[in-house]
Amino acid sequence: MSSAVMLFTVFAVILVLSALGVITARNPVHAALFLVLSFFTGSALWMMLEAEFLAIALVLVYVGAVMVLFLFVVMMLNIDLDRLREGFWKHLPLGASVALLMVVEMILVVSSKQFAKMTTVSNTSGVSNTQELGLLLYNQYVYPFELAAAILLLAIVAAIALTHRRRKDSRYMDPAMQVSVKASERIKIIKMPAEREL
């Protein structure tokens, strides 16, 4: 067994086991951490295919941003585990049939004649594919790339205009009002009858 096959086996086994962990872990935080692990091993597999840009993007975007956000949400929401598990048996038939359908579809795709025609192309240009992608993105496709950037700016402006302008219920402090407050405004003494004994 060559070292590449060995590495692949190791990563593949970890990937499958951690993916199983995602759906079997009782604690959602553990499930999210298993997902992080499966992303990492997935990116290692991509790295072995010399697709280093995709591998790095997967780690940076999914592990670095999306999953961290996900973990925060899971931790903060304090999800009730037992309620999540309710109806597992009720939904099992539907879930199982969807899964079966996906397996059948995958078999159909992999066993088709078109799939056999696919060949792998090795990178012959001598530069990394990150560089290749960069050159393509900043040369041939620079115009749509810049337009996408402008659309992102527009989205920021639109979001701020729609949510933060003149909002009555947004909480902010006015230092001038804080300073000029009088003692009589801070405390109010009201008379009320003594509480009856129970």
Place this chain on the structure above:
Amino acid sequence: MNFAFSSIAPALPEIVLLISLCLLLLLDLWINDEHRFYTYVLAQLALIATGIAVVNAENGSVVTAFSGMFISDAMARTLNVFSLITMGFVFAYSRLYSQDRGLFKGEFFVLMLFALLGIMIMISANHFLVLYLGLEMLSLAQCALIALQRESKNATEAAMKYFVLSALASGLLLYGLSMLYGATGTLVIPEVANAIAANTIDPAILVFGLVFVVAGIGFKLGAVPFHMWIPDVYEGSPTSVTLFVASVPKIAAFAFIIRLLVGSLGAMVSDWQPMLVIMAVLSIGLGNIVAIAQTNIKRMLAFSTISHMGYLLLGILAGNNIGYAASMFYVASYVIISVAAFGIVLLLSRHGFEGDRLDDFKGLNNRSPWVAFMMLLVMVSMAGIPPSVGFFAKLSVLSAVLDAGYTWLVVYAVIFSLIGAFYYLRIIKLMYMDDPTTDQPLVTEPDHLILIGLNGLVIFVLGIIPQSLIDLCVNAINHSFR
């Protein structure tokens, strides 16, 4: 790596616009609410700077930039000039109304300029991806503008409807474009045209893609059966935004159709012609009939827009340069008229009062003969009564359709424009023959009145001598498409 400015120079107007709107975004931070007028001035200056860049680029030839994704031809330059001028009028008309309703903020102008940038990108797109990005920029900015009046339930509802339907339409359009990409293997518009002309592609795939593309176009244009968003958006959004929605994006929609159907799918004219015939027939019919039942002027003008877009499609479905030029003339004159119509609706509004019911036009002649006369010109033009620019616009599209051999369609369109004349003339009757319900004077500023007057003058003069504008459109189309 070499970089030569000449490789991006044709896109100078877009670059100038983007830079100046970013500057506006920054400078607006230092302008407080009392001095917001300066933001308005800066926005107008941005339009002027862009306009100078457009006019300077005028050299009559077709140039591309950004590895063929951007094209600057006679049609693009003419439409850009139209859009910029119209945008200037939109800013001027909406100023007082927006000030009064808390819309007069930096974002209002920045979003409008973003929408204009999207329009200009669509106008000079030479690549499906760029066309789509321009469309998204326009839709996103428009959606935010509609929702800008957050306290208004109607505006939020309109924005929601627009958002959902425009997302659906984008999905349809992208699906169609991906089919065309799958069939032709390219996204560059002239290359798509070449691939289709080579006649080696299975027409079934192409027609399949075409159906979705036409559906996307129908939505953008607001043609029946993709018109549902138009009345709600027109009625729900603040009038200053309706003024925008009803004017400049129509120019973009025209460019969008020309780039897609003529530029890339020109060889499939026999396939898209019947689709456009159906959309045109339905739009002209439904728009003109439903408009009669409306009591809100914004809603009435919305249905009138639907019917006008039907007439616009007539020119395109003729399938030749004469027809495209007629449609271009139609869209140009429609935009001039529509801007004036909403400018007058804005004039009738005052603090805490929306002058958007038909009853608000009662006895306008007694309150302000000048504004009433302008509205008369607008309504006569919209109805297409000679001699008005609207008449010549209808005449040119109808004669193009007649040449294409659709006599029944011409008869149908004429009958429905007669039906449509009813609700336009009703406004004139309300203004001149009914007693006013209020004697409140119109609240306005001199620049608004002067510009309305100028706008009316353009409508009037074009009604007598339309040839200059027609020639402009014919030249633009002939130089761009041979």
